[in-house]
Amino acid sequence: MPKRSQRSDFVKATRAAIIQLQAQGLPAIHEAAKVLEINTRTLQRRLSEAGTSYSQVAGDLRYEAACRLLRREGQSVADIARALDYSDPAHFTRAFVRWTGMTPSTYRHQCKVRCKVKRRPRSK
Numbered sequence: 001m002p003k004r005s006q007r008s009d010f011v012k013a014t015r016a017a018i019i020q021l022q023a024q025g026l027p028a029i030h031e032a033a034k035v036l037e038i039n040t041r042t043l044q045r046r047l048s049e050a051g052t053s054y055s056q057v058a059g060d061l062r063y064e065a066a067c068r069l070l071r072r073e074g075q076s077v078a079d080i081a082r083a084l085d086y087s088d089p090a091h092f093t094r095a096f097v098r099w100t101g102m103t104p105s106t107y108r109h110q111c112k113v114r115c116k117v118k119r120r121p122r123s124k
Contacts, residue, residue, distance in 0.1 A: 007046075007049060007050035007051070008050070010046050010047070010050055011047065011050050011052060011057060013036060014032060014036065014043070014047065014054070014057050015057055015060075015061060017032040017035040017036050018032055018057065018058055018061055019061065020035060021035060022061075025085040026058060026062070026084075026085045027058075029043060029044070029054045032054065062084055062095075063099050065083075065084060066080065066084060066092070066096060066099075066104070067107070069083065069084075070104055070107050070108045070111065071108070071111045077089055077092070077093065077104045077105060077108075080092065080104070081093075092104070
């Protein structure tokens with residue numbers, strides 16, 4: 001079994017491969033395996049040894065991208081859902097509620113409130 005740092009490095013490499021391919025939508029596992037120059041089964045096995053799976057790594061990246069996009073102004077939730085390769089905004093909303101326990105709109109509102117609080121000048 002590979003050492004912990006090797007497993008962590010492999011997960012990072014898998015994340016990088018997915019990010020590299022994301023311009024065409026969420027890549028299939030065989031596409032990421034091709035970028036990593038290994039076969040699909042090896043990718044699955046090595047991720048399993050690292051305590052994760054391809055769908056979990058891809059889901060984590062989707063979650064991180066969703067949060068980043070929701071913190072920005074100017075994109076609707078429907079636009080963000082399409083950018084993250086969801087076929088329907090309702091599917092994105094359900095996934096986001098599963099990840100965070102709140103709707104994308106609620107998350108966006110809370111980020112806006114927190115950001116405004118952080119930017120207030122200190123009183124002297």
